[in-house]
Amino acid sequence: MFRHRHSSETPSLNTASTADISFMLLIFFLVVSSMDTDKGMRRQLPPPPQQEEQTLDIARSHVLQVTLDANDQVTCNGDTVTLATLAAKVGQFAAADPEQNVVAVETDRRAHYDAYFHMQQTIIGAYRQAGLPPRISEVPRNEAQEGGGRP
Amino acid sequence: MRRLRRRTHDVPELNTAALPDLIFTVLFFFMIVTHMRDVERKVEYQVPQGERIERLAHKSSVCYIYIGKPFGAPDDSVRIQLNNRLATVDDIAAFVRAERSKMSPDDASRMTVSIKADRQTPMGVINDVKRALRDVHALNISYSATNEQQTKKK
Numbered sequence: 278m279f280r281h282r283h284s285s286e287t288p289s290l291n292t293a294s295t296a297d298i299s300f301m302l303l304i305f306f307l308v309v310s311s312m313d314t315d316k317g318m319r320r321q322l323p324p325p326p327q328q329e330e331q332t333l334d335i336a337r338s339h340v341l342q343v344t345l346d347a348n349d350q351v352t353c354n355g356d357t358v359t360l361a362t363l364a365a366k367v368g369q370f371a372a373a374d375p376e377q378n379v380v381a382v383e384t385d386r387r388a389h390y391d392a393y394f395h396m397q398q399t400i401i402g403a404y405r406q407a408g409l410p411p412r413i414s415e416v417p418r419n420e421a422q423e424g425g426g427r428p
Numbered sequence: 429m430r431r432l433r434r435r436t437h438d439v440p441e442l443n444t445a446a447l448p449d450l451i452f453t454v455l456f457f458f459m460i461v462t463h464m465r466d467v468e469r470k471v472e473y474q475v476p477q478g479e480r481i482e483r484l485a486h487k488s489s490v491c492y493i494y495i496g497k498p499f500g501a502p503d504d505s506v507r508i509q510l511n512n513r514l515a516t517v518d519d520i521a522a523f524v525r526a527e528r529s530k531m532s533p534d535d536a537s538r539m540t541v542s543i544k545a546d547r548q549t550p551m552g553v554i555n556d557v558k559r560a561l562r563d564v565h566a567l568n569i570s571y572s573a574t575n576e577q578q579t580k581k582k
Contacts, residue, residue, distance in 0.1 A: 315542055316482065319570045321569075325565065386552030390545050
């Protein structure tokens with residue numbers, strides 16, 4: 278009888294500080310969280326070369342040779358071009374034969390990444406404007422022996 | 429006059445019982461959204477700016493390769509950082525395999541390697557990295573970049 282009365286008098290839990298505690302946690306996660314979403318230019322690499330490599334012969338006229346030299350200068354089929362002209366050339370070239378076209382990109386080992394990135398963006402942009410999927414074949418210039426080599 | 433005073437006394441207290449629930453909801457949102465940065469940057473880099481860039485979805489299937497100048501190193505040095513240490517091109521294969529084994533099969537199949545490289549990196553390094561990635565069948569890559577408009581605003 279006595280015990281029963283005692284239990285009925287249990288005071289309710291003071292929850293005034295719950296808000297403070299959760300505020301602390303909230304602020305912690307607010308500070309820690311990095312909302313920045315990573316953005317970038319997506320590319321698909323070709324699969325590694327197999328033993329029975331089959332070479333694909335493409336007529337010279339279906340290939341647009343784009344070269345990035347050591348001074349970040351873009352060359353298109355032998356002519357030095359700016360990025361704007363490159364976009365126009367790639368657009369024309371892709372539209373001329375939507376089925377068979379390849380842009381062969383060759384980069385010098387000493388060229389800068391920034392120049393390469395903008396060149397890629399230009400080519401992809403030109404393809405997108407023409408409404409075609411980009412077809413870029415990358416040919417790393419083989420000068421690992423003489424060039425800077427590995428870091 | 430007297431009536432007015434009595435009325436001000438009668439304003440009921442704001443009920444804050446729902447406040448913790450509210451805050452908890454916001455808290456859970458941030459707990460789920462948050463992505464703990466477990467990598468300490470050892471190289472300095474500034475990614476290029478671009479217009480035609482896409483967001484990288486599925487954070488759990490992305491692994492990062494940082495390329496840049498180590499802090500305190502001379503200006504022309506370029507190093508690769510994998511996880512928390514500086515590495516060379518030869519370590520990339522092991523790194524990719526380790527990352528892939530950590531992922532669920534679903535994530536591993538759509539694994540994307542995000543290359544965060546400095547603008548001044550020579551292409552030779554990038555080409556070496558790409559060749560190494562190609563050899564371990566990590567074929568989805570993304571050249572990390574920032575939006576042109578965004579950085580102009582800042």
